[in-house]
């Protein structure tokens with residue numbers, strides 16, 4: 730079977746993971762919103778999204794391509810500032826994607842990166858104020874100081890799934 734990776738990334742970390750998965754599997758990789766990649770040309774899909782403001786940034790693309798996605802095996806990965814076992818991630822997932830997709834697609838959470846030096850003054854003020862709405866000191870520190878939890882080895886389950894399904 731022929732597959733492809735479609736991703737949405739605002740600050741580059743999801744793109745980085747998508748490219749690593751592409752290197753490891755040989756699957757073509759497309760920036761979902763910025764390329765002309767057509768998911769209907771593939772038998773299975775790996776869909777990667779950053780999490781911004783409690784939503785998957787790929788959600789509009791998933792909605793726009795739902796008729797195609799509905800018919801194919803799908804693997805979801807999400808890149809986030811939250812810990813992989815944070816129950817909020819499931820909440821954000823359900824608020825972003827159709828229940829039917831979540832029920833059948835494996836989902837893997839990967840650690841993201843927040844580099845405050847990339848931001849303009851408006852975003853820095855936004856993050857500073859946002860930090861004080863956070864419930865724990867670890868989450869406040871993440872927003873005030875940034876973080877880098879990118880882990881190339883974290884892609885292993887996605888790569889394994891894609892290799893197996895490609896052999897079917």
Ligand SMILES: Cc1cc2nc3c(=O)[nH]c(=O)nc-3n(C[C@H](O)[C@H](O)[C@H](O)COP(=O)(O)O)c2cc1C
Pocket residue numbers: 737738739740741742743744778779780781782783784808809810811840841842843
């Ligand atoms: C404006 C903004 C909002 C964010 N909101 C969330 C959020 O609601 N939940 C979360 O877990 N991470 C959040 N993050 C952290 C991102 O998920 C993390 O930085 C991720 O690596 C971004 O992926 P990207 O580099 O592919 O855009 C946010 C980051 C920014 C800059």
